[in-house]
Amino acid sequence: MANKGLFGLALGAGLVVFLAVLLVYYPRGPKVEPPQPEAAKEMPYRTAPEFSAKPPSAELPSAPVQEPSPPSPSAKVEPQPAVPPASTAAEPPAPQAHTELQPEEGYGLLVGRYRTHKEALKVMENLQKEGKPVFLRHDGRQRLPYAVWAGPFPSQEETRVAATAIKKKFKVSLKQEKLQLPVPK
Numbered sequence: 001m002a003n004k005g006l007f008g009l010a011l012g013a014g015l016v017v018f019l020a021v022l023l024v025y026y027p028r029g030p031k032v033e034p035p036q037p038e039a040a041k042e043m044p045y046r047t048a049p050e051f052s053a054k055p056p057s058a059e060l061p062s063a064p065v066q067e068p069s070p071p072s073p074s075a076k077v078e079p080q081p082a083v084p085p086a087s088t089a090a091e092p093p094a095p096q097a098h099t100e101l102q103p104e105e106g107y108g109l110l111v112g113r114y115r116t117h118k119e120a121l122k123v124m125e126n127l128q129k130e131g132k133p134v135f136l137r138h139d140g141r142q143r144l145p146y147a148v149w150a151g152p153f154p155s156q157e158e159t160r161v162a163a164t165a166i167k168k169k170f171k172v173s174l175k176q177e178k179l180q181l182p183v184p185k
Contacts, residue, residue, distance in 0.1 A: 103180045106152030107159040109166065110175040113144035120146035130169060132162060152179050 111127065111134075114120040120136055127134045127150060137147045150166060153159040156176075163174050 106179050108149045108151030108179040109163055111148045111150055114146045115144050120148050123148050
């Protein structure tokens with residue numbers, strides 16, 4: 001067993017000596033630069049154009065300006081009133097009162113919570129095929145962040161009717177809650 005250990009140690013030392021000799025005496029070839037096209041060698045280096053003291057309009061030739069011809073004496077010019085009549089003057093529109101939009105309130109049914117967006121969309125599509133109003137809410141703080149809601153419904157009675165239809169069709173338990181829908185921006 002000791003012979004095998006000594007043999008491994010000698011083999012490792014011999015390898016280190018071989019690599020050191022190879023590194024010192026191995027001929028390194030001349031550094032080769034990549035070939036450049038001849039057009040690039042002949043093209044002189046150009047700098048940005050210098051700015052001139054003249055403004056650009058002075059450098060460009062200007063087009064001749066034609067002055068309007070004087071009116072002929074035979075043409076009659078009727079004087080127009082300085083202020084137009086009140087009937088033709090357009091009145092500025094009255095400022096409209098700024099009404100603040102309030103969040104809409106209604107009732108909704110929590111159909112379920114899902115881990116992935118894909119699962120939630122699948123349930124939403126099935127409910128939409130049945131003609132139910134559906135929306136999705138995302139709450140990243142939850143373990144199941146995607147909540148599928150049916151609604152909003154204007155009254156609790158309509159909510160109950162929709163809940164019984166969804167329970168029969170999809171066999172899920174629903175949670176009825178009062179919703180506050182955000183104002184569209």
